[in-house]
Amino acid sequence: MKIELAKDKIIITNPQDFDLVQTLNCGQIFRYNIVGDLAYVYSMDKRAKITFNKNKIEILSSDIKFFYNFFDLDRDYSKIKSILIKDEFLRPAIEYGAGIRILNNDAYEMLISFIISANNNIARIKKSIEYLCAHFGKDMGEYFAFPTLNELKKASIADFEKAGLGYRARQMFETVQKLSADGIEKLKAMNKEEQFKFLISLKGIGEKVANCIMLFGLGVKDVFPVDTWINKVYNDLTKRKENDRKKISRELVARYGNLSGFAQQYVFYYYRENKIKV
């Protein structure tokens, strides 16, 4: 895999550690679209236009440095996979999703997005987020930006209900009103334990959602979000009937350490994509 960074584009040739479709479809991002060999990817008010095929990925953006970091291009995924693949439970998942990368997305956007994700399905999560962008985000001409915190503070509970948030509308309203831009900046500077405590103190954020925000928005890799899929797979593979997700998460972090977040994405993508009931 070769990465060339120019002023307004990134060219990646022989991308054996980067499959764009896998990276976008593995459930870590809700704002993107793929049409044939062309994709658009969004983060806050930024957009990248990406053309791709088996041998080459070309990323275009007016903020190319942002997307270089966004796609985690400084990290050696071959090394990560070579370590994790020794684990028999992970091998098939890694072989299947070998091109997954963990994105470095915006912390605030992840916070809002994953509140919506709770007990919800991905298709509807995307719709709700699109609604919020279209109604409260800045019109960028060809697309709408993710609403800033101050923009989202103008939304009422009824607005969030119209966005399809259901019973999460009330939680979202309360959290948005409570949050401040300064609070988000402080969150970024906290250590792992402080971040977790702060996040779960907010309405609509429990252990799993907090872990997702930390993994996808705060660069914390030693977390293992346990959702219904991971819970199912865990029980199938270990032949147990454990439904204490907190306990499962603790056990998996102890097992995979700083590679937990990567392991989690490979497993989630593989089993969800194939709807495997082992």
Added chain:
DNA sequence: GCCCAGGGATGCG
């Protein structure tokens, strides 16, 4: 028409 979704809040012991 039914089951489920990248769970969380609340109340109870």
Added chain:
DNA sequence: CGCATCCATGGG
């Protein structure tokens, strides 16, 4: 702490 119950809504 652990556990049970409730929760809006629409995707498949």
